[in-house]
Amino acid sequence: MSEGRRPLLRIEHLQVDLPVAQEMRRVIHDVSLTVAPGEVLGIVGESGSGKSMTARAVMSLLPDGARVEGRLDFDGRPVAELDVKDLRRYRADDVAMIYQDPRAHMNPLRTIGSFLLEGPLERTKAKADAVARVVKTLKEVGIDDAERRLHQYPHQLSGGLLQRVMIAAALVAEPRLILADEPTTALDVTTQQEVIAILAEQCRDRELAMVLITHDLDLAAAVADRIAVMYAGVIVEDAPAESLYGGPRHPYTAGLLASRPHLDRAARLQTIPGRPVSAYEAGPGCVFASRCPFVEEEAKVVRPRPRELDGHIVACHRAEDLREELRTRSEEATSA
Amino acid sequence: MSLLEVRDLRKSFAVKGESGGTEELIAVDGVSFSLAPGATLALVGESGSGKTTVARIVAGLETGTSGEVIVDGVARPPGRQSRKSRKKFARDIQMVFQDPYASLDPTQSVRSSIAEVLREHFDYDKGRRSDRVAELLDQVGLDKRQGDARPGSLSGGQRQRVAIARALAVEPQLLILDEAVSALDVSVQAQVINLLVDIRAELGVAFLFVSHDLAVVRQVCTDCVVMRRGAIVERGSTDAILKSPSSAYTKELIAAIPRPGWRARRRAEIAAEVAGH
Numbered sequence: 001m002s003e004g005r006r007p008l009l010r011i012e013h014l015q016v017d018l019p020v021a022q023e024m025r026r027v028i029h030d031v032s033l034t035v036a037p038g039e040v041l042g043i044v045g046e047s048g049s050g051k052s053m054t055a056r057a058v059m060s061l062l063p064d065g066a067r068v069e070g071r072l073d074f075d076g077r078p079v080a081e082l083d084v085k086d087l088r089r090y091r092a093d094d095v096a097m098i099y100q101d102p103r104a105h106m107n108p109l110r111t112i113g114s115f116l117l118e119g120p121l122e123r124t125k126a127k128a129d130a131v132a133r134v135v136k137t138l139k140e141v142g143i144d145d146a147e148r149r150l151h152q153y154p155h156q157l158s159g160g161l162l163q164r165v166m167i168a169a170a171l172v173a174e175p176r177l178i179l180a181d182e183p184t185t186a187l188d189v190t191t192q193q194e195v196i197a198i199l200a201e202q203c204r205d206r207e208l209a210m211v212l213i214t215h216d217l218d219l220a221a222a223v224a225d226r227i228a229v230m231y232a233g234v235i236v237e238d239a240p241a242e243s244l245y246g247g248p249r250h251p252y253t254a255g256l257l258a259s260r261p262h263l264d265r266a267a268r269l270q271t272i273p274g275r276p277v278s279a280y281e282a283g284p285g286c287v288f289a290s291r292c293p294f295v296e297e298e299a300k301v302v303r304p305r306p307r308e309l310d311g312h313i314v315a316c317h318r319a320e321d322l323r324e325e326l327r328t329r330s331e332e333a334t335s336a
Numbered sequence: 337m338s339l340l341e342v343r344d345l346r347k348s349f350a351v352k353g354e355s356g357g358t359e360e361l362i363a364v365d366g367v368s369f370s371l372a373p374g375a376t377l378a379l380v381g382e383s384g385s386g387k388t389t390v391a392r393i394v395a396g397l398e399t400g401t402s403g404e405v406i407v408d409g410v411a412r413p414p415g416r417q418s419r420k421s422r423k424k425f426a427r428d429i430q431m432v433f434q435d436p437y438a439s440l441d442p443t444q445s446v447r448s449s450i451a452e453v454l455r456e457h458f459d460y461d462k463g464r465r466s467d468r469v470a471e472l473l474d475q476v477g478l479d480k481r482q483g484d485a486r487p488g489s490l491s492g493g494q495r496q497r498v499a500i501a502r503a504l505a506v507e508p509q510l511l512i513l514d515e516a517v518s519a520l521d522v523s524v525q526a527q528v529i530n531l532l533v534d535i536r537a538e539l540g541v542a543f544l545f546v547s548h549d550l551a552v553v554r555q556v557c558t559d560c561v562v563m564r565r566g567a568i569v570e571r572g573s574t575d576a577i578l579k580s581p582s583s584a585y586t587k588e589l590i591a592a593i594p595r596p597g598w599r600a601r602r603r604a605e606i607a608a609e610v611a612g613h
Contacts, residue, residue: 046521046522046523046524047492047521142602142603142604159383188382188383188548189382189548189589189592189593190382190588190589190592191382192592192594192600193591193592193600193601194600194602194603196594196600197600197601197602197605198602200600201602215521215522216594217522218593218594218595218596218598219594221594221596222594222595222596222597222598222599222600223594223600242596245596246596255523256522256523259522259523259525259526260522260526260551261525261526261529261549261551261552261554261555262551262554263550263551263554263578263590263593263595264554264578265554266554266555266556266574266575267555268530268533269526269529269530269555270526271523271526271527271530272523272526275491275493275494275521275523275524276521276523276524
């Protein structure tokens with residue numbers, strides 16, 4: 001971890017509302033985060049938790065009519081204050097995004113080469129140099145026959161190869177931050193391993209910061225330095241990956257850990273009752289109150305503020321009381 | 337006697353080759369397995385392994401190029417089936433798909449979509465049918481209000497429960513589940529896995545469970561077949577396969593699953609290690 005270094009990305013009390021059928025709906029209640037250079041932050045959450053919206057807010061690519069409050073600084077500068085030219089440069093050069101479905105983000109009528117060269121040719125007139133750089137980057141992400149691939153179309157490549165092309169497109173811009181939104185969810189496990197290894201390797205070699213957005217706690221724990229767990233538009237817990245995985249301090253994190261099926265045994269799974277709620281459905285109290293087994297009156301009416309406990313940032317009124325209880329629960333869930 | 341017997345099943349497609357001519361793509365290559373009444377068997381593999389094609393042939397949604405599917409001692413005749421024959425097999429075999437958004441009629445209420453299945457297969461009067469719908473809803477953990485809802489207002493987990501209720505309505509002997517919990521959120525996936533385990537214990541229905549996820553398979557199936565490129569590479573009890581896989585491919589598959597202390601490794605690194613041993 002890179003404690004003490006100036007964060008590259010700092011989000012403070014981000015709140016986002018989106019217009020849905022003539023009314024504003026809250027999609028993010030309160031998100032505060034930092035990512036340092038060279039650090040991998042995992043954002044883990046279920047559908048509707050706001051994890052992808054957080055990434056879009058970072059890119060300043062929220063849907064039209066979105067209302068944003070709070071602060072979002074990149075390298076010390078507020079993104080909201082960038083003018084059109086600087087914002088363009090920020091999106092093109094500073095931050096790169098990798099999506100779940102590469103096919104949906106490539107023009108099927110254009111070759112891989114044309115897709116990859118678009119960015120570099122904006123910056124240089126020397127086409128041969130640009131091609132050489134693209135080829136080198138493709139080789140770095142494990143595509144050995146790069147020259148041949150440049151002339152192929154997206155439909156001629158498998159999902160795993162296309163995702164590597166996507167990563168190459170992100171890297172070729174030499175960004176400082178990578179936002180990877182479920183980059184391996186559509187891939188087979190063995191391909192996932194390859195893609196994650198490439199991402200981790202590139203982040204390490206290039207001192208890149210990465211935000212890895214995923215629904216998979218195990219994947220996040222294996223790759224990230226720190227994990228932020230989101231639920232209904234709120235970060236309920238943010239802690240070093242190992243500590244969060246081994247000793248969750250929030251009931252939702254503990255529930256999520258306990259509900260995963262295990263490879264080493266067949267046992268009745270612990271479940272979280274009900275379904276994940278969206279941010280706009282949450283009441284005035286804790287967003288997890290309707291599903292929490294430890295809920296008390298206070299949590300139904302007062303939204304807990306994130307605070308520090310044992311090196312975790314946790315948003316739960318009862319975090320201290322529940323320390324022991326959650327520890328025994330997660331031990332039961334992880335021991336055979 | 338086996339409930340289901342699959343013998344030397346093959347399926348090939350004609351595809352356009354890179355040079356323009358037609359080539360033969362072999363999707364399923366000599367697959368054989370059997371399933372006893374009430375047993376649970378998983379077909380595990382990655383994309384392109386042929387697991388879903390096998391399941392669809394067993395369900396009668398596709399026909400194999402050669403080989404036999406024998407259900408309850410009766411071999412399914414090759415080629416297209418008559419409506420009567422399809423209906424007879426449907427009484428024994430039902431299927432639940434991955435995407436409950438695509439497999440339910442958005443204009444039909446949950447109750448009426450289950451009643452429709454009952455009307456097709458049983459001679460119940462109205463009262464009996466409505467009792468049976470209530471019983472099925474209860475079995476899959478849906479309440480009365482959700483019975484009146486249309487799929488659009490239900491969550492993914494609830495829709496998958498509806499799909500399970502519809503499949504159970506005909507009292508099948510075999511339920512084919514094709515990645516049935518893969519699209520669900522983790523906390524909801526756990527609920528549906530527990531539901532499947534309960535249903536099996538209660539009704540004694542056999543499962544053919546198609547999945548890419550070995551941890552999920554561990555919870556639901558006692559036996560397991562690992563497929564790759566259309567062929568079976570390993571078979572046995574799920575427990576034994578996970579504890580001591582014998583094929584290199586199964587080992588690779590298990591090693592690729594993220595877990596605490598896991599580090600993603602490049603293929604080249606894995607290959608170098610295998611070569612070094």
